[in-house]
Amino acid sequence: MSDVSGENREELETIAKERMAELPGETALGNRDPQAGGEGDPKDFEGNSEVPLPE
Template identity: 75%
Template sequence: MSDVNENDQTLEEIAKERMEELPGETALGHRDPAAGGEGEPEDFHGNSDVPLPE
């Protein structure tokens, strides 16, 4: 049971870090500097490079 709880906590930490990195965008899909994040919205490729716990 503790493994599930540890995995949940790990996934939650990864999600928080990823949310901070997400590039903010306007309704038209353009970069919104006030929203924070890194890079341009059209360059964001999702979570393919994020290792997840097994």
């Protein structure tokens, strides 16, 4: 595991929290769970690789 400075760590934690909030909630069978929050249908989720990460 790489060593992350305090400033970068905070930025990464913020990015992670934002990305987790966007993840569609799903049931054990992989269906959408509206009570879990998130956006969209889990079967349509392709990730968010366009999010830039700090160096």
